[in-house]
Amino acid sequence: MLRQVYTAMKHQKEVLEKLEKPIFASIQRKLTEAFNPESLEIIDESSKHAGHAGNPSGDPSAETHFRVKMVSDAFEGQPLVRRHRMVFQILDEEMKTGVHALSLKINTTSEEPSKASTGA
Numbered sequence: 001m002l003r004q005v006y007t008a009m010k011h012q013k014e015v016l017e018k019l020e021k022p023i024f025a026s027i028q029r030k031l032t033e034a035f036n037p038e039s040l041e042i043i044d045e046s047s048k049h050a051g052h053a054g055n056p057s058g059d060p061s062a063e064t065h066f067r068v069k070m071v072s073d074a075f076e077g078q079p080l081v082r083r084h085r086m087v088f089q090i091l092d093e094e095m096k097t098g099v100h101a102l103s104l105k106i107n108t109t110s111e112e113p114s115k116a117s118t119g120a
Contacts, residue, residue, distance in 0.1 A: 024066075044066055065099075
C-alpha cells in the first residue's frame with residue numbers, strides 16, 4: 001500500500017513538473033524518442049540569463065536557455081557538426097518558439113570515459 005502511494009505521488013510530481021516546464025518536457029521527450037540515449041541530462045539555465053538577450057522579461061523560469069548532455073550510439077560515426085544539426089533539427093519548434101540558447105555536449109558510449117577510469 002505504501003509503495004502504491006509513493007508511486008502515485010511520484011507520478012503526480014512528474015505530471016506537475018511537465019505542466020510547469022513544458023519546453024523542458026518537450027525537449028526531454030523528443031530527444032529520448034529520437035536518439036534513445038544511454039544518458040540524458042537537461043539543465044535549465046534560464047535563471048542565469050534573466051534580463052539578458054533571449055530572456056528580457058527577467059523571468060528565471062522562462063525556459064529560454066538550456067544545457068544538454070547526452071550519450072547515444074545514434075551519433076556513432078557522425079562528426080560533431082552533424083550531431084548538433086541532428087539535435088537542432090529535432091528541436092526546431094522549440095528553437096523557433098522560445099529557446100534562445102542550447103548548449104550541447106554529445107557523445108557516443110564509446111567516447112564516454114569509463115567509470116573505472118574515473119574512480120566512480
